[in-house]
Amino acid sequence: MRFRLNEIENIVGILPPATKLSEELSVKSIEVNFYKTIGAFDEKIVAGLIKKVWPHPNAERLRIATVFDGKLDRQIVCGGQNLQAGKLGILALPGAKLPSGVEIETTEIRGIKSEGMLCSAGELGLSPSPNKTIDYLKPDSLKPGQSLRHLCADTVFDVEVLANRPDLTGILWIAREVSAVFKNKPLKLRLQESVVKPGTDIKIDIDSSTKAPVYNFAIFENIEITESYFEEKFALYSHGMPAINNLVDATNLTMLSLAQPIHAFDRAAIANPISVNIRFAKNGEELTVLGKKKLQLTEKDVVIDINGKAEALAGIIGGDAYSVTDKTQSILLESANFDRALTRRTARFHGLQTEAGNRFEKGSDPHVAKLAISYFLNILKTTSPNITLKSINSSSTNQTHEPNIRYQPEQIRKLLNLPTDTDPSKYLAQLGFETQPTVKPPIFRQDIEKEIDLSEEVARLYDLNRVPAQPISTESTNQIAENEIALKRNINRFFSEIGFNEVINYPFYLRPDKYLLTDIEGPLLTNPIADFKSLVTEGATNILAAVRNNRDYLPDSRYFEITKSFQAKSEESIVSFAVQNSLRAPLENLKWLIGKFSRQYNKQFGFKPFSTSNLNGWEVLLDGNRVGYLAMINELSIKQLDLYWPTGIGEINLSKVFASVSFELKPLPQHFGKFDSKSLERRESVDISIKLKGDLDLNKINRQTTDLLKEHAQISSFALWDVFESKKSITIRFYGNKSLDLESIEKSLNEKLNR
């Protein structure tokens, strides 16, 4: 939702500067996403009175106008099809810069001198499409020669209206809120409903189960469809809406001001006598809505039935059949209110996100419906002065909302921790709430129903930042049986301390995935996004992705992930792990790992060989039950799974292994360094071959190489790249960042390692 500072100040008076306004509004009322200056046009773009218009001698599509700029009459050549003497146009004087960057000069157009340009909203950067017409200002808005910026320069605020404040989707109601926050008093708005005798020409029935509280159908006649004045267009643009014509613009401006969506049907298209029925649709009933979209309705959709046929989707979008056209002269204006839950359900079901729907589904104020009719009339009168409001036909169901809430200031102070001399009624009064003898919220605050709602109002207007903090007791209250967290931390430490890196994956299987390692999928996502298809039942498929991602530069690596195995009715915690090694060492690693694991956790595992199309390994058994496995990816699958190097994987079901073991909660080591994006750059590497003097002792080489690393800051890691046992030599690949001085490092390492 957006509003302009000027339109609020016009109602409530002078406000603090934008920075402060934004800050305080965010704290006490609605969050301001951003604010920006708009309409600060060049000083040389001014109001110009068009005095005389005559044809261009050398061009059919151009005409010449005499335009008074406040001092002189200027001759302007103009292509605007609606150019008309007596109107107040927007004149860009020579030297004026348009928002597009174009500078206006005195030129000759087809042999006729033109001292400036008459502008359209498009040329002022407000609408995306180029106009064939020019725009006019209201006759009394500016004097000829006055800069347009006097009228338009403004700050527009983009605010986040939350679900509990549907009233804040209307500018007038934002003004009401701003007054409470900045003027410390409720706003007295003088809005009058037009006095018209209630119409009897239209029969309106509301099916009470649709929960529509009120329905008005106003008949307007003698309408002239034309373009809106620039002021209206500018208002629409500043709220991010397009200008269409004076009639549609007036409905949109009414909605923007009052948060009351209204809809116009072409009166002439509807046969007499008219009967309207607000009812649920029949299953399979069809409705073509604006934009020619055909909907198949269901019995959960509320429709506006006119003369026996669904002609609009209640509160969301109008039908195509009776839509207004350029020829429309009389209309039926619907101004109603619909149930928020039903509106929301229908909008979601048909995928229709509309401005109207967005307002109704938050729950808008039914009392505004009638007022909107008069408001609309006042706007449209400026461009269609002969318009008449013939009658308003109304129907309503008994859905009034008039809560009486107990006022207990002591309770409010206590809950909010406010000083004893704080008077909550002061803040409630700012919002227009009566507090004696019970609290009566203003009629537009449909969200206020209970005592707790009052506390929220008081808290925000008091200012949450002023509420004094109060220490809590630091004692633990009750001991809830919980072992999962301590267990997971323990497992996490076990793996990370022995050289495994923890990874976290989305626990999903992808759609056709050539890397899938199992036939058993977990529960399917019924509304998937991207390629995610189902939940995982094992960790190997995802952890092998980690191996694949890193294999090109770090073939010697180990990973673990503590994740879930999702079944139809349950989820179990598992730890999944993988070892990739350039030697045939993964198997040794797995054996070592499970040995260490069983000693650490004092588990006597049994092992049973198994193989699948990808794996050869052992099931891990505990008391005869399968609780995991260890396996090597077989030679053929290494290639098929794009792993390249020998890889071993395994999994242990933590829920099963540790079902009855309790762990002590211990901290995890923490390293919160600043992120270094350079470390992600592709690494450079250098291979050093070493001749072995005795037998191959990998641990010794490992120790010595690790020591060596300490002396060479540019080197970040190393991997055993290749071993030629017969030749008694070994190759180690050293990795560093891009700036690695390969030659000098190679020389230095060679010397040290081969010593």
Next chain:
Amino acid sequence: MNEKIEEIKSAVINALQGASTLADIEAIRVKYFGRKSPFKELFVKLAAADDTTKREFGPKINELKTSLESDLEQRAQDLTQPKEVIDFDSVKSQPLFARQGSSHIVSQMIAKIEDIMAEIGFQAVSGPEMETDYYNFEALNMGKDHPARDTQDTFYLDNDLILRTQTSAVQIRVMEKHKPPVKIISAGKTYRRDDDLTHTPMFHQVEGLFVDKDINLGHLKWTIEYLLKKLFGKNLKMRYRTSYFPYTEPSLEVDIECQSCLGEGCRVCKKSGWLEVMGAGLVNPVVLENLKIDPKVYTGFAFGLGIERIVMLKTNLGDMRLLYQSNLQFLEQYK
């Protein structure tokens, strides 16, 4: 003879690729290397040939035989269930390189927050990731058509469960079983149907809850300040804004001074100088009533924050998706 050699070679390889059991392998062995096999025939022919032929083809045939037999062995191994009876205790010292391992930065952050909260008596608890609509929404005062559900686009599963959109569901599970006082912190994976620059379909939240007699808004503020100052330093500037969540009232959001520009206004904080880090509030009495806890006797507060957001602020990480790409160069930064 050359043709014959090639013929045998391709026949054996084809047969091996088609083999799916050990019996198949054995059949191949008998067929191609047994007594009446093509190889036997080749050797018979070779024995009868002249010296030049012997010199030319002898080594070739031998080489082929060795190579094919090794392929046969390899395939047999692939198909064989491992026979080795492993003595897992035999490998006592760590084989090969001891690169230092690491816990994921997200796990580290969760542990850190849980530990900070433990200092002031909050017990860390966990809950399921597949949830019912009741625990995730309805019990938290978000009925079927509540507009606040829009902000939590939900993954639905074919087993009538959903993936939890928030850790708040754990509140309900705990309070169902434990009457106040309840003082818990619950961190874990949560899911929303979003996948773009600033949203991942899975992310982590941590939720704190304290329900007891006479809990007030001041207690909430003190607790939030305790946690955030422990995370970001004792001079941290904070701001509270009014907000709306169906399960708390009053609801508020907490901003901290932008860690990038220190309040000056920059791209990270969209020039506001503030960064939103937390949603919080006093537990809505409706939620307590749903749990048969008398809101006239007990009040409480709850707060929730996104772990990824905190990690990113704490480490200056710009792209959230790096957390879940298993890039070892990234993971190893946090060890």
